[in-house]
Amino acid sequence: EAQVTQNPRYLITVTGKKLTVTCSQNMNHEYMSWYRQDPGLGLRQIYYSMNVEVTDKGDVPEGYKVSRKEKRNFPLILESPSPNQTSLYFCASRREATGVTGELFFGEGSRLTVL
Amino acid sequence: AQKITQTQPGMFVQEKEAVTLDCTYDTSDQSYGLFWYKQPSSGEMIFLIYQGSYDEQNATEGRYSLNFQKARKSANLVISASQLGDSAMYFCAMREPYTGRRALTFGSGTRLQVQP
Numbered sequence: 001e002a003q004v005t006q007n008p009r010y011l012i013t014v015t016g017k018k019l020t021v022t023c024s025q026n027m028n029h030e031y032m033s034w035y036r037q038d039p040g041l042g043l044r045q046i047y048y049s050m051n052v053e054v055t056d057k058g059d060v061p062e063g064y065k066v067s068r069k070e071k072r073n074f075p076l077i078l079e080s081p082s083p084n085q086t087s088l089y090f091c092a093s094r095r096e097a098t099g100v101t102g103e104l105f106f107g108e109g110s111r112l113t114v115l
Numbered sequence: 116a117q118k119i120t121q122t123q124p125g126m127f128v129q130e131k132e133a134v135t136l137d138c139t140y141d142t143s144d145q146s147y148g149l150f151w152y153k154q155p156s157s158g159e160m161i162f163l164i165y166q167g168s169y170d171e172q173n174a175t176e177g178r179y180s181l182n183f184q185k186a187r188k189s190a191n192l193v194i195s196a197s198q199l200g201d202s203a204m205y206f207c208a209m210r211e212p213y214t215g216r217r218a219l220t221f222g223s224g225t226r227l228q229v230q231p
Contacts, residue, residue, distance in 0.1 A: 033218060042119075042206060042221035058218060090160060103150060104219055106160035 002027045006091050006107035013081055014115050021076045021110050023091030030096035032074040033104070036060065036087040043090065049074055050096065081114040088112075118142070119207055121222035128197045128229055135182070136192040136225045138207030144168075147211050149190040150219065151181065154204040163205075166190055197229045 004025045013019055025032065033048040035058075045058030049068040063085055065077040074093075078085060088111050092104040120139045128134040140149065151163040166174045166181045174181040182191040194201055204226050208219040 035221075040124075040223055042223045043208075043219075044221075045218045048218060088158065092160075103162045103165060104160075105162075106152075109158045109160075111158070 002105070004091055004093055004105050004107035006089070006110045008110060009108060010111050012113045012115065015082055016080050019078050019081060019112075021078075021089055021091075021112070023074045023076065023107060024072050025074075025091075025093040025105070026072065027093060027095075027105065028071065029093035029105070030071070032068065032091065032093045033058070034064070034066065034074070034076045035090045035092065037090065037109075038087050046076070046089075078112075081112075083114050086112060086114050118220040119209055119222035121207055121225050123225045124223075125226045125228070128194075128227065130199060130229055130231050131196055133193060133195045134197055134227065136194070136205050136207075136227065138190045138192065138222060140188050140190060140207075140209050142188075142209065142211055144211045147209055149181070149183070150208040150210070151179070151190075151192045152206045152208060153201075154206065154224075155200075156203070160206075164192070194227075199229050199231060202227060202229045 007022045030051045034046040035043040037043045044060050046064050047066040049055045052071050055066050088109050090109050091107040094102045094104050147168045149166045153161045164174050164176045164179045164181050166183045173183050178195045180193045204224045206224045207222045
């Protein structure tokens, strides 16, 4: 089954404790991206990757890091989480060759609370 | 400036009735794509329908149709014969080809509640 898998789905942590949210897709997609969703703001892009070893900032990259060492994996790293990073996080992927038409396939979301 | 505007934070509709969720967008590109996603209370994002800027026909997918008015820059989602399971958050999104990020830009969403 084609899917994007995120872990953990739920996490409560404390300020400053480094954490990683993993994302893996099994569709051989070139493009992967992280979004955060906050009430009233919709989804905002954090980082994206066009392919292995190619990453770039989205709209709200501050406080986050990513890496793309393998095509299927795109982990999101919070080096020193703060309460304003409490949010619902989505990983997404798509085939790069689809131009404007290709839909984004989303993971199930990771709800993060930073105390 | 807002790229995607959804002016209805919340909507109510009676079961079996049709409902229109509004979406306006702003772009200077001639080629772009418009998407609608559904987010039920469980949280996942479900792709509903896509409209390309050059598509002459309005997109349809089952009970979902997209009322695309290019000159007005609107891409409203129409759900016919609403069902209780349609209660969810709905997001309109746009992809522009030359942003470099090729991201989807999302609106703030409309929460739809279907009443029995």
